[in-house]
Amino acid sequence: MNKTFFNLIQDVQKEGRCHHCGGCVTFFSPSIKALGKLRAEMPGRIAFVGTPCQINAMRKMQALGIVPSDSIDYCFGLFCSGNFSFDSKAFKLVEEKYQFEYADVEKINIKENFIFGLASGRQIEVLLDDLTDLKRGACEFCRDFSAEYADISFGGLGADQGWTTAITRTPTGKAVMALAMEKVLTPWQHREDIKAITQAENKVISACKEKEQRAKQHARANEIGDVRFSL
Numbered sequence: 001m002n003k004t005f006f007n008l009i010q011d012v013q014k015e016g017r018c019h020h021c022g023g024c025v026t027f028f029s030p031s032i033k034a035l036g037k038l039r040a041e042m043p044g045r046i047a048f049v050g051t052p053c054q055i056n057a058m059r060k061m062q063a064l065g066i067v068p069s070d071s072i073d074y075c076f077g078l079f080c081s082g083n084f085s086f087d088s089k090a091f092k093l094v095e096e097k098y099q100f101e102y103a104d105v106e107k108i109n110i111k112e113n114f115i116f117g118l119a120s121g122r123q124i125e126v127l128l129d130d131l132t133d134l135k136r137g138a139c140e141f142c143r144d145f146s147a148e149y150a151d152i153s154f155g156g157l158g159a160d161q162g163w164t165t166a167i168t169r170t171p172t173g174k175a176v177m178a179l180a181m182e183k184v185l186t187p188w189q190h191r192e193d194i195k196a197i198t199q200a201e202n203k204v205i206s207a208c209k210e211k212e213q214r215a216k217q218h219a220r221a222n223e224i225g226d227v228r229f230s231l
Contacts, residue, residue, distance in 0.1 A: 035068040047074035051083070052144035059149045074176060077147020079155025079165075079204070081110060081128055081211070082139035090133040100124050111156045112203070140218040145211040146204055152177060157207055158200030163188060165200055 038046060048058055055077040061069035086102055095101055100118060107117035114126040147153040151173030158165040168174045181187065 035071065038068075038071070045073050046071050047076055048072045049076045049078070050147075051078055051080045052147040052149075053080075053142055055147045055150045056144065074152075074172060075150045077150030077153045079110075079146050079153065079157055079207070080142075081145065081207070082142070083136040084114075084131055084134045085136070086134060094126060094130055094134075097130065098124050098126055109156055111159075112207075141215055143212040143215040145208045155204075158203040165204065167204070 035046075035048070048055075050058065055075050058069055058072060058075055062072065091102060100116065100122075102116075104118045104120070105116045106119050109115040109117070113128060114131060116124040116126065118124065146155070146167065148169070151168070151170045153167040153169060154164050156164060166177065168177045
């Protein structure tokens with residue numbers, strides 16, 4: 001493989017830069033590390049974007065009063081099925097099964113399955129179960145798919161192509177979403193279609209339950225029995 005999609009820590013202060021940072025990659029970035037410098041340069045009114053585990057860590061820091069979490073006004077979370085590394089030899093098996101090469105991948109999207117967009121315009125849908133061996137080990141214990149502690153959660157699951165599913169979770173998140181809908185966001189064409197909204201909601205709920213169940217099964221499978229010491 002001669003191409004890798006990396007997550008980079010981004011300090012975004014202008015709208016154009018925000019659009020430039022859009023897209024999907026498959027491994028988390030150590031975003032919290034960047035907060036110390038950012039806090040010194042721009043105290044207050046900082047929005048933190050992260051995976052569910054990162055949002056969870058940020059909320060714990062805020063609860064305990066650990067700096068620089070005091071500078072974070074908004075927490076935006078991403079739907080997450082896990083973090084995957086495609087530099088592994090195990091990905092060769094995926095390439096052989098689905099008949100494509102990772103070097104040809106130009107875009108990655110995650111819905112019910114992994115969707116690899118190739119330079120030729122062809123799209124390859126790979127079942128998440130076929131990527132289990134490429135998943136970061138710690139992700140097997142994570143029960144949070146939809147960033148439940150965020151102000152707003154985002155993800156492609158349940159949305160049409162080119163759209164994003166958003167869930168407001170707190171009064172702060174609702175206020176931000178209302179302002180964004182008024183100023184910059186394009187309303188979804190089916191926003192009044194209760195059936196379409198319910199279908200999207202059900203997909204997210206199903207993914208949440210599935211990830212939680214897998215985490216419980218993995219935890220049970222890796223339980224360590226009673227450890228006793230004798231002197």
